[in-house]
Amino acid sequence: MKSEDKKSGVGIQIPVKNIKIHQPKTDEQYKPRDQIYVRKVQGFFQQLRQKMNFIFLIGFAIIPWFQYNGHQAILFDIAEQRFTFWGLTLWPQDLTLLAWLFIIGAFLLFFVTTFLGRVWCGYLCPQTVWTFIFIWFEEKIEGTANQRKKLDSQKLDFNKFWRKALKHFCWLMFSILTALTFVGYFVPVEQAFMDFFTFNASLGLASVVWFFTFCTYGNAGWMREIMCLHMCPYARFQSAMFDKDTLTVTYDYNRGESRGPRSRKQDPKDLGLGDCIDCNLCVHVCPTGIDIRNGLQYECINCGACVDACDGVMDRMNYDRGLIRYTTEHELEGKKVHIIRPKLIGYALVLIIMGSLLVFEIMHREPVSMDIIRDRTELAKENFNGEIENVYTLKILNKSQTDNYYRLSMKGIDNITWNGDQEVFVKAASVYTLPISITVDPYELEGAYMTDITFVIELISDEDEVVVEHESRFFNKR
Known part of the structure; x- marks a missing residue:
């Protein structure tokens, strides 16, 4: 292409670059993925991965069966809104502790990824662990990668049928055990296994088990790398940490x-x-x-x-x-490698600070708490003696792993009458509901419409005495 300079009248050559745009064919654009026949390999890193996978799998399988002080050591009981970690029981009121755990886990992942790359995916991710387990079943039943490829290309005969059937049966049985073990973290594991295999499981339990069974069967047996390539968000944002x-x-x-x-x-x-x-x-x-x-x-x-x-x-x-x-x-590139660098130091400092805050909060966590619910029909009423009466429902939550006796009292108003139990027995990791009423001579209120009061809980024990206070209000009748 030529153009003419107005001043000189000399033609100027403008270079033109031809760009070819590749337009994929319709059949290639929507072509399904080719099946990957993973070939078995031996070496240091595969032995390391297999040992780590074995430890992870054994830990996953046996942890729900551990017992501590007569109860399941690890149990996330959603129905009872109670999470048990050995000697620690967390309730909805302790949601900040769970938030700290998730935040620490996220920053630990960032730290490891910055230092060692995507090793979580290669060595400990459940998708990878279960995928290699399913591939192990394939190798034992159908043979090597070349034998599996040859078997899939053959027409269906008895040899192909029994090998495929046995493989999928093993996949399904392993998926059922996986699902039951996973559910055992949320319901008592012994009861879950017993009810499921004796066909006495509730509709909810059976539905959850079968749902996770087919998720495991589909993810590790059929989808495999699709989960890593297209569904896992970690694959997309990991490069931001590299x-x-x-x-x-x-x-x-x-x-x-x-x-x-x-x-x-x-x-x-x-x-x-x-x-x-x-x-x-x-x-x-x-x-x-x-x-x-x-x-x-x-x-x-x-x-x-x-x-x-x-x-x-x-x-x-x-x-x-x-x-x-x-x-x-x-x-x-032949340059110096900096193992200790600002990004790693920053992640490490954040982990130390957050871990310290978590430990501090656990150590200063109150072993008992109380919720106060007022009577919703009326704030205050006058009884036949001319005294002002307020009705409350006290919900005492024993967060510890031991049964305890507690003494209840109230301060803020002198000369009150406590109608209800003042010494209660609360089982470990349970809630005790106590309806009470407080009556006061109106002269003690000095004409005030509302008076600040404090309910006090004391542990009846020779060893230590836990005192928990909870503020509330006492209303006068007008």
């Missing part, structure tokens, strides 16, 4: 390129090749099906499977390990 000193699984491009096959006896430098022999084994062992050689991708869960696979190939080729390894951008 920096150039974050340890991630990375392919050493400068060392590996140009890639290409060769024999062990050939010198790659003579062939103009790097250390990567382009075997694609790193792709075959990846549970999300990505090629780590294309650079850092949000789909990578940092499980280290490609690291072990590549190290094995390097050993066979007599090359140095580490073509794919846990490393940082600064290390690949």
